[in-house]
Amino acid sequence: MADQTDLLKNYPYDPTANLGQAVEDEPEPTLSMPPKRFALWLFIVSIIMIFASMTSAYIVRKAEGNWQDFELPGVLWLSTAVLVVSSFTVQMAWNAAKKDELGQVKAWMFVTFALGLVFLYLQWESWVRLVQINVYLVGNPSGSFLYVLTGLHAFHLITGLVYLAITTVKAYRYKIHSQNLIEIEVPAIYWHFLDVLWILLFGFLLWSHMS
Amino acid sequence: MAEIAHSAALDVHAGHAHDHDHDHEHHDSFWTKYVFTTDHKMIAKQFLVTGLFWAFIGGAMSMLFRIQLGFPDANLDWLKPILGGWIQDGKLDQNFYLALVTMHGTIMVFFVLTAGLSGTFSNFLIPLQIGARDMASGFMNMLSYWFFFLSSVVMFISIFIETGPAGGGWTIYPPLNALPQANPGSGLGMTMWLVAMALFIVSQLLGGINYITTVINLRTRGMSFSRLPLTIWAFFVTAILGLLSFPVLFSAALLLIFDRSFGTSFFLSEIYINGEALPNLGGSPVLFQHLFWFLGHPEVYIVILPALGITSEIIATNSRKPIFGYRAMVGSILGIGTLSFIVWAHHMFVTGMNPFLGSIFMFLTLIIAVPSAVKAFNYITTLWKGNLVFTPAMLFSIALVSLFISGGLTGIILGNSALDIQLHDTYFVVAHFHLVMGSAAFFGMMAGIYHWFPKMFGRMMNDKLGYVHFWMTFIGVYAVFFPMHYTGIAGFPRRYYSFTSFETFSKFQDLNVFISIAAFVTFAAQAIFIVNFFWSMYRGRRAPMNPWRSNTLEWTTPIEPGHGNWPGEIPTVYRWPYDYSKPGAAEDFIAQHIPYSQTPESNLAHEVDPVEAYDADLTVDTHAQHRG
Ligand code: HEM
Ligand SMILES: [Cu+2]
Numbered sequence: 001m002a003d004q005t006d007l008l009k010n011y012p013y014d015p016t017a018n019l020g021q022a023v024e025d026e027p028e029p030t031l032s033m034p035p036k037r038f039a040l041w042l043f044i045v046s047i048i049m050i051f052a053s054m055t056s057a058y059i060v061r062k063a064e065g066n067w068q069d070f071e072l073p074g075v076l077w078l079s080t081a082v083l084v085v086s087s088f089t090v091q092m093a094w095n096a097a098k099k100d101e102l103g104q105v106k107a108w109m110f111v112t113f114a115l116g117l118v119f120l121y122l123q124w125e126s127w128v129r130l131v132q133i134n135v136y137l138v139g140n141p142s143g144s145f146l147y148v149l150t151g152l153h154a155f156h157l158i159t160g161l162v163y164l165a166i167t168t169v170k171a172y173r174y175k176i177h178s179q180n181l182i183e184i185e186v187p188a189i190y191w192h193f194l195d196v197l198w199i200l201l202f203g204f205l206l207w208s209h210m211s
Numbered sequence: 212m213a214e215i216a217h218s219a220a221l222d223v224h225a226g227h228a229h230d231h232d233h234d235h236e237h238h239d240s241f242w243t244k245y246v247f248t249t250d251h252k253m254i255a256k257q258f259l260v261t262g263l264f265w266a267f268i269g270g271a272m273s274m275l276f277r278i279q280l281g282f283p284d285a286n287l288d289w290l291k292p293i294l295g296g297w298i299q300d301g302k303l304d305q306n307f308y309l310a311l312v313t314m315h316g317t318i319m320v321f322f323v324l325t326a327g328l329s330g331t332f333s334n335f336l337i338p339l340q341i342g343a344r345d346m347a348s349g350f351m352n353m354l355s356y357w358f359f360f361l362s363s364v365v366m367f368i369s370i371f372i373e374t375g376p377a378g379g380g381w382t383i384y385p386p387l388n389a390l391p392q393a394n395p396g397s398g399l400g401m402t403m404w405l406v407a408m409a410l411f412i413v414s415q416l417l418g419g420i421n422y423i424t425t426v427i428n429l430r431t432r433g434m435s436f437s438r439l440p441l442t443i444w445a446f447f448v449t450a451i452l453g454l455l456s457f458p459v460l461f462s463a464a465l466l467l468i469f470d471r472s473f474g475t476s477f478f479l480s481e482i483y484i485n486g487e488a489l490p491n492l493g494g495s496p497v498l499f500q501h502l503f504w505f506l507g508h509p510e511v512y513i514v515i516l517p518a519l520g521i522t523s524e525i526i527a528t529n530s531r532k533p534i535f536g537y538r539a540m541v542g543s544i545l546g547i548g549t550l551s552f553i554v555w556a557h558h559m560f561v562t563g564m565n566p567f568l569g570s571i572f573m574f575l576t577l578i579i580a581v582p583s584a585v586k587a588f589n590y591i592t593t594l595w596k597g598n599l600v601f602t603p604a605m606l607f608s609i610a611l612v613s614l615f616i617s618g619g620l621t622g623i624i625l626g627n628s629a630l631d632i633q634l635h636d637t638y639f640v641v642a643h644f645h646l647v648m649g650s651a652a653f654f655g656m657m658a659g660i661y662h663w664f665p666k667m668f669g670r671m672m673n674d675k676l677g678y679v680h681f682w683m684t685f686i687g688v689y690a691v692f693f694p695m696h697y698t699g700i701a702g703f704p705r706r707y708y709s710f711t712s713f714e715t716f717s718k719f720q721d722l723n724v725f726i727s728i729a730a731f732v733t734f735a736a737q738a739i740f741i742v743n744f745f746w747s748m749y750r751g752r753r754a755p756m757n758p759w760r761s762n763t764l765e766w767t768t769p770i771e772p773g774h775g776n777w778p779g780e781i782p783t784v785y786r787w788p789y790d791y792s793k794p795g796a797a798e799d800f801i802a803q804h805i806p807y808s809q810t811p812e813s814n815l816a817h818e819v820d821p822v823e824a825y826d827a828d829l830t831v832d833t834h835a836q837h838r839g
Pocket of ligand 1: 475511515557558620625626627647
């Protein structure tokens with residue numbers, strides 16, 4: 001029974017696994033997907049709601065006028081590129097796991113992790129540039145929003161990095177292989193999501209600073 | 212040990228569970244069993260007890276401000292031992308009055324009627340009623356409780372700090388709650404409020420993700436969505452509402468934290484204090500209200516939907532009739548859930564919003580009355596000509612329907628943007644939401660406790676005490692909240708410390724005295740419940756397997772289910788949960804796990820078990836012989 005305490009670990013979950021009798025004359029089993037991946041998607045929904053509400057607040061506030069104009073730091077293009085590349089590398093790690101090439105899994109995880117750190121550094125750099133053009137956290141909300149939005153995304157990216165690190169440790173313990181893909185699938189999907197989230201956010205900011 | 216033998220005699224399975232406990236679970240220490248448990252049933256009890264604790268604190272606070280409102284001239288020195296410095300010269304401190312109102316609202320809405328109600332019953336009933344061994348992740352579930360606990364600790368400590376807890380209303384509008392100068396509670400008290408609520412949101416998200424994942428993925432064989440008990444539908448939609456709206460409250464709180472602690476101006480602009488201008492420019496306080504009510508309105512349905520789900524189950528069971536309009540009930544839960552996201556600005560009609568926008572929100576708001584009315588009608592038609600069994604849970608459920616209707620009607624009045632100009636922020640609003648949300652959801656919680664107590668603790672609550680508790684509470688809440696409609700129409704604003712300085716209001720002082728006395732009596736009546744609750748836990752009559760002769764799966768578990776719920780296999784589900792008083796059937800209920808092949812006498816034409824459809828005659832024959 002102890003194993004039952006965390007059913008996320010017990011996929012595929014089959015409530016009738018311990019049925020002694022033949023199951024042919026039983027009703028259909030209910031729809032079921034890996035609970036861990038499903039829970040991740042729900043978690044992603046809640047993150048989307050945070051950013052959706054923030055950007056809505058941004059739009060509403062901007063429409064009221066008294067909105068300071070300035071150029072977005074160009075370094076954000078570079079950081080975007082870095083994050084896109086990291087999405088490819090995490091995919092390589094996932095693919096390697098499918099083929100049980102553990103060495104490659106570890107290598108690609110390291111590359112992804114490093115690219116994540118580079119991204120964070122570039123985001124920091126963009127804040128430095130903002131300060132140079134006298135846009136501060138405290139001041140007109142157009143600047144404050146930019147700091148909060150990028151900061152909030154960076155915070156989520158850090159949680160992604162922690163997750164990647166944990167997964168890498170698991171790779172060293174031989175827990176990641178083609179029979180146990182869920183272990184790498186979940187962090188990889190999360191990382192892809194953080195990438196897409198940033199691209200959307202960056203697109204939104206570009207659009208806002210153009211119009 | 213004698214008790215174990217006793218329950219084993221009642222049911223073989225129960226014996227199983229106990230053997231099991233004793234043979235294999237010696238490693239369950241006090242800590243893993245009662246504190247850091249991953250068993251959904253124990254976590255539910257943790258939520259319940261914490262919720263009841265908060266209900267006591269929140270209720271006691273309302274007693275304090277009712278003393279002030281009913282008896283403004285009374286000498287309150289006798290309260291000094293509890294309130295200390297908040298009583299000066301026999302009078303309640305005015306800022307502390309505001310803090311009491313604020314904390315009462317926060318505690319009741321979030322800690323009692325969200326965590327205490329939905330936390331308890333979602334946790335307890337989802338796995339038991341869908342046929343699962345536990346939640347999808349017991350660990351996340353445990354975290355959910357402990358985040359709630361931490362949040363409770365922070366909120367509780369904030370009551371005792373020198374400047375007092377937050378005092379700007381449970382809706383924490385800026386600038387009042389953004390500027391420490393605004394009110395003593397707006398300093399450290401408000402900071403702690405925000406920290407506590409951030410932890411609370413984390414707890415809600417962890418819980419909600421778990422509930423949704425469990426309902427979708429861990430249903431037992433045969434438990435299709437169209438066979439889910441309405442309780443589960445309600446908890447499921449509630450969890451979705453929480454998942455979508457609590458992150459928005461988080462955004463609002465985060466921006467408020469930046470305004471408070473880092474000097475940004477998201478919500479602040481052009482403010483003068485004592486003739487001095489603050490540096491903040493360019494913020495918008497109305498923006499905060501949009502963010503807050505985008506959570507706030509779904510939140511009121513997060514509070515009421517579980518209560519409505521519980522009611523559906525209890526009313527059908529105790530009317531011995533199928534629920535009327537199962538599909539309409541599901542449809543209205545979904546409809547209410549969807550609509551609740553597009554009506555939030557009805558709380559903001561008087562913020563100077565564009566009147567055209569106001570009429571759009573008025574229109575959308577009034578539509579929500581339709582699915583609400585569908586639910587009310589379906590409860591009444593379920594009761595109609597039923598063989599009603601008036602258990603305390605049933606009485607609380609019927610009363611919930613009454614309260615939901617009385618409070619819902621005034622919602623339609625408030626939803627008119629023109630009428631709301633007069634009524635906004637008066638006691639009319641207080642009457643509205645205390646009937647439709649406060650009392651109705653509280654009654655749902657009580658109904659749930661009386662109904663599932665036997666499953667939670669293996670013993671029955673005392674009926675007689677339950678009836679006394681019910682009637683005192685039912686008459687009590689109407690006596691308290693109904694008169695508030697009059698004071699509200701007369702123009703009494705809410706959240707005022709005292710009305711004695713307004714000549715027009717003095718003629719209502721009698722009414723305020725009446726309300727206060729009714730409130731004291733109602734609060735005192737809750738002691739009956741508390742005594743009954745704890746006494747029955749240890750001394751109550753032992754519960755039979757299925758005390759209410761109910762159809763749902765939780766009653767197929769042993770009387771005191773162990774971790775994993777069913778000692779053997781999980782039952783399979785063959786039918787919907789509302790086969791009560793089916794024509795032709797031997798008993799007036801047929802539980803969900805009974806195959807059609809065992810009930811040939813009552814089956815309708817299409818009701819055949821999946822494979823037996825090929826070979827119906829044969830199956831029916833064998834079983835008929837079998838039954839002899
Ligand atoms: C027929 C459906 C309903 C309508 C049309 C409706 C309409 C309204 C309106 C217009 C207000 C704002 C009044 C004002 O501040 O001036 C209001 C307040 C409120 N309603 Fe309702 N309501 C309905 C049902 C409900 C339900 C089912 C609940 C809870 C379960 C609820 C809980 C509340 C609460 C808590 C407030 C006050 C919030 C505050 O200002 O502190 N309402 N309602
Ligand atoms: Cu509302």
